[in-house]
Amino acid sequence: MGCVESMNYEIVLRDATFRESREYVRSNFKESIDVQPGFKVFDVHVIGLPPIAIGLDGDFVIFPYTKPCHGTFLLRVEDREEAVRLRALKKVSRA
Template structure:
Protein backbone atom coordinates (compact mmCIF):
# COMPACT_ATOMS: atom_id res chain seq x y z
CA UNK A 1 0.00 0.00 0.00
CA UNK A 2 1.32 3.40 -0.95
CA UNK A 3 1.70 6.16 1.64
CA UNK A 4 -0.89 8.12 -0.35
CA UNK A 5 -3.63 5.98 1.20
CA UNK A 6 -2.43 6.91 4.68
CA UNK A 7 -2.75 10.64 4.00
CA UNK A 8 -5.90 12.71 4.44
CA UNK A 9 -7.44 12.61 0.99
CA UNK A 10 -10.70 13.31 -0.82
CA UNK A 11 -12.03 11.11 -3.60
CA UNK A 12 -13.69 12.92 -6.51
CA UNK A 13 -14.07 9.97 -8.90
CA UNK A 14 -13.94 6.28 -8.09
CA UNK A 15 -13.40 3.14 -10.16
CA UNK A 16 -13.49 4.98 -13.45
CA UNK A 17 -11.39 4.86 -16.62
CA UNK A 18 -8.10 6.71 -16.84
CA UNK A 19 -9.43 8.91 -19.65
CA UNK A 20 -12.46 10.03 -17.61
CA UNK A 21 -10.22 10.74 -14.64
CA UNK A 22 -7.92 12.89 -16.78
CA UNK A 23 -10.94 14.77 -18.22
CA UNK A 24 -12.19 15.45 -14.69
CA UNK A 25 -8.84 16.91 -13.62
CA UNK A 26 -8.59 19.05 -16.75
CA UNK A 27 -12.09 20.47 -16.28
CA UNK A 28 -12.05 20.97 -12.53
CA UNK A 29 -8.62 22.45 -11.77
CA UNK A 30 -7.42 26.05 -11.64
CA UNK A 31 -4.07 24.95 -13.06
CA UNK A 32 -3.28 21.78 -15.00
CA UNK A 33 0.20 20.30 -15.38
CA UNK A 34 1.26 17.28 -17.39
CA UNK A 35 3.81 14.82 -16.09
CA UNK A 36 5.32 11.59 -17.35
CA UNK A 37 4.23 8.24 -15.90
CA UNK A 38 6.54 7.45 -12.99
CA UNK A 39 6.47 11.05 -11.61
CA UNK A 40 6.98 10.67 -7.86
CA UNK A 41 4.68 12.27 -5.28
CA UNK A 42 4.39 12.00 -1.49
CA UNK A 43 7.65 10.09 -0.89
CA UNK A 44 6.73 6.78 -2.48
CA UNK A 45 3.90 6.99 -5.00
CA UNK A 46 4.91 6.81 -8.65
CA UNK A 47 2.15 8.07 -10.93
CA UNK A 48 0.65 5.36 -13.12
CA UNK A 49 -0.95 6.53 -16.33
CA UNK A 50 -1.32 6.96 -20.04
CA UNK A 51 0.65 10.02 -21.17
CA UNK A 52 -0.09 12.89 -20.96
CA UNK A 53 -0.84 12.42 -17.26
CA UNK A 54 -2.76 15.44 -15.98
CA UNK A 55 -2.26 16.78 -12.46
CA UNK A 56 -4.36 19.64 -11.20
CA UNK A 57 -4.09 22.42 -8.66
CA UNK A 58 -7.26 23.77 -7.04
CA UNK A 59 -6.53 26.20 -4.23
CA UNK A 60 -4.27 24.34 -1.80
CA UNK A 61 -5.31 20.97 -3.12
CA UNK A 62 -3.47 18.83 -5.64
CA UNK A 63 -5.67 16.61 -7.83
CA UNK A 64 -4.16 13.46 -9.33
CA UNK A 65 -5.00 10.03 -10.68
CA UNK A 66 -4.49 6.93 -8.56
CA UNK A 67 -4.73 3.58 -10.35
CA UNK A 68 -5.35 0.22 -8.68
CA UNK A 69 -5.20 -2.90 -10.88
CA UNK A 70 -8.43 -4.44 -9.57
CA UNK A 71 -10.42 -1.26 -8.93
CA UNK A 72 -9.68 1.10 -11.80
CA UNK A 73 -8.73 4.76 -11.61
CA UNK A 74 -9.55 7.21 -8.82
CA UNK A 75 -9.23 10.99 -8.76
CA UNK A 76 -7.75 11.98 -5.42
CA UNK A 77 -7.29 15.38 -3.87
CA UNK A 78 -4.72 16.06 -1.14
CA UNK A 79 -3.83 19.43 0.38
CA UNK A 80 -0.11 19.90 -0.11
CA UNK A 81 1.54 23.22 -0.82
CA UNK A 82 4.88 21.41 -0.97
CA UNK A 83 3.79 19.06 -3.76
CA UNK A 84 2.11 21.91 -5.65
CA UNK A 85 5.32 23.96 -5.49
CA UNK A 86 7.27 20.95 -6.75
CA UNK A 87 4.81 20.53 -9.61
CA UNK A 88 5.25 24.18 -10.64
CA UNK A 89 9.05 23.87 -10.38
CA UNK A 90 8.93 20.75 -12.52
CA UNK A 91 6.99 22.68 -15.18
CA UNK A 92 9.54 25.53 -15.12
CA UNK A 93 12.37 23.01 -15.51
CA UNK A 94 10.61 21.45 -18.49
CA UNK A 95 10.24 24.85 -20.20
CA UNK A 96 13.92 25.67 -19.56
CA UNK A 97 14.98 22.31 -20.98
CA UNK A 98 12.75 22.83 -24.00
CA UNK A 99 14.21 26.30 -24.61
CA UNK A 100 17.77 24.96 -24.35
CA UNK A 101 17.09 22.23 -26.88
CA UNK A 102 15.44 24.77 -29.19
CA UNK A 103 11.97 23.27 -28.71
CA UNK A 104 9.88 26.28 -27.77
CA UNK A 105 12.27 28.72 -29.41
CA UNK A 106 12.00 26.83 -32.67
CA UNK A 107 8.22 26.76 -32.30
CA UNK A 108 8.14 30.50 -31.58
CA UNK A 109 10.26 31.20 -34.65
CA UNK A 110 8.03 29.13 -36.85
CA UNK A 111 4.93 30.94 -35.57
CA UNK A 112 6.30 34.36 -36.64
CA UNK A 113 4.67 35.49 -39.88
CA UNK A 114 6.99 35.28 -42.87
CA UNK A 115 8.37 38.65 -43.99
CA UNK A 116 7.51 39.52 -47.56
CA UNK A 117 10.26 40.67 -49.92
CA UNK A 118 8.12 43.67 -51.01
CA UNK A 119 7.94 44.98 -47.41
CA UNK A 120 11.71 44.69 -46.98
CA UNK A 121 12.25 46.50 -50.30
CA UNK A 122 9.87 49.36 -49.31
CA UNK A 123 11.77 49.83 -46.03
Protein backbone atom coordinates in the same frame (compact mmCIF):
# COMPACT_ATOMS: atom_id res chain seq x y z
CA MET B 1 -3.07 1.66 -1.31
CA GLY B 2 0.38 1.47 0.30
CA CYS B 3 1.62 4.86 1.35
CA VAL B 4 -1.43 6.53 -0.19
CA GLU B 5 -3.38 5.08 2.72
CA SER B 6 -1.44 7.20 5.16
CA MET B 7 -2.43 10.40 3.34
CA ASN B 8 -5.40 12.49 4.29
CA TYR B 9 -7.00 12.27 0.88
CA GLU B 10 -10.41 13.01 -0.56
CA ILE B 11 -11.71 10.91 -3.44
CA VAL B 12 -12.77 13.25 -6.24
CA LEU B 13 -13.62 10.51 -8.74
CA ARG B 14 -13.84 6.75 -8.23
CA ASP B 15 -13.91 3.67 -10.44
CA ALA B 16 -13.24 5.78 -13.52
CA THR B 17 -11.30 4.97 -16.64
CA PHE B 18 -7.91 6.56 -16.90
CA ARG B 19 -9.06 8.81 -19.76
CA GLU B 20 -12.09 10.01 -17.75
CA SER B 21 -9.74 10.90 -14.93
CA ARG B 22 -7.46 12.92 -17.24
CA GLU B 23 -10.41 14.77 -18.80
CA TYR B 24 -11.83 15.52 -15.36
CA VAL B 25 -8.58 17.16 -14.26
CA ARG B 26 -8.33 19.23 -17.43
CA SER B 27 -11.99 20.31 -17.33
CA ASN B 28 -12.37 21.04 -13.64
CA PHE B 29 -9.11 22.62 -12.55
CA LYS B 30 -7.62 25.81 -13.94
CA GLU B 31 -4.10 24.61 -13.28
CA SER B 32 -2.64 21.28 -14.29
CA ILE B 33 0.68 19.76 -15.15
CA ASP B 34 1.31 16.89 -17.54
CA VAL B 35 3.76 14.24 -16.34
CA GLN B 36 4.98 10.88 -17.59
CA PRO B 37 4.24 7.49 -15.96
CA GLY B 38 6.56 6.80 -13.06
CA PHE B 39 6.68 10.48 -12.03
CA LYS B 40 6.58 10.81 -8.26
CA VAL B 41 3.78 12.74 -6.61
CA PHE B 42 4.36 12.68 -2.86
CA ASP B 43 5.85 9.18 -2.52
CA VAL B 44 3.64 7.63 -5.17
CA HIS B 45 4.82 6.71 -8.65
CA VAL B 46 1.84 7.70 -10.77
CA ILE B 47 0.80 5.33 -13.49
CA GLY B 48 -1.28 5.84 -16.58
CA LEU B 49 -1.40 6.48 -20.28
CA PRO B 50 0.92 9.39 -20.98
CA PRO B 51 0.47 12.26 -20.53
CA ILE B 52 -0.87 12.04 -17.00
CA ALA B 53 -2.66 15.21 -15.88
CA ILE B 54 -2.03 16.36 -12.29
CA GLY B 55 -4.39 19.11 -11.10
CA LEU B 56 -3.45 22.00 -8.84
CA ASP B 57 -6.01 23.97 -6.86
CA GLY B 58 -4.47 26.31 -4.29
CA ASP B 59 -2.62 24.05 -1.86
CA PHE B 60 -4.40 20.95 -3.15
CA VAL B 61 -2.82 18.42 -5.49
CA ILE B 62 -5.20 16.24 -7.54
CA PHE B 63 -3.69 13.08 -8.99
CA PRO B 64 -4.82 9.70 -10.36
CA TYR B 65 -4.23 6.47 -8.50
CA THR B 66 -5.05 3.17 -10.22
CA LYS B 67 -5.83 -0.09 -8.45
CA PRO B 68 -5.95 -3.31 -10.50
CA CYS B 69 -9.42 -4.29 -9.27
CA HIS B 70 -11.08 -0.91 -8.86
CA GLY B 71 -9.93 1.24 -11.76
CA THR B 72 -8.69 4.76 -11.40
CA PHE B 73 -9.36 7.03 -8.44
CA LEU B 74 -8.73 10.75 -8.58
CA LEU B 75 -7.40 11.83 -5.20
CA ARG B 76 -7.19 15.32 -3.71
CA VAL B 77 -4.56 15.93 -1.07
CA GLU B 78 -3.73 19.22 0.64
CA ASP B 79 0.01 19.79 0.75
CA ARG B 80 1.44 23.26 0.21
CA GLU B 81 5.02 22.04 -0.33
CA GLU B 82 4.06 19.56 -3.02
CA ALA B 83 1.80 22.07 -4.79
CA VAL B 84 4.67 24.58 -4.84
CA ARG B 85 7.09 21.93 -6.14
CA LEU B 86 4.74 20.94 -8.96
CA ARG B 87 4.04 24.58 -9.91
CA ALA B 88 7.80 25.16 -10.12
CA LEU B 89 8.14 22.20 -12.50
CA LYS B 90 5.35 23.62 -14.61
CA LYS B 91 7.23 26.91 -14.95
CA VAL B 92 10.46 25.08 -15.86
CA SER B 93 8.73 23.01 -18.55
CA ARG B 94 7.26 26.18 -20.08
CA ALA B 95 10.55 28.12 -19.99
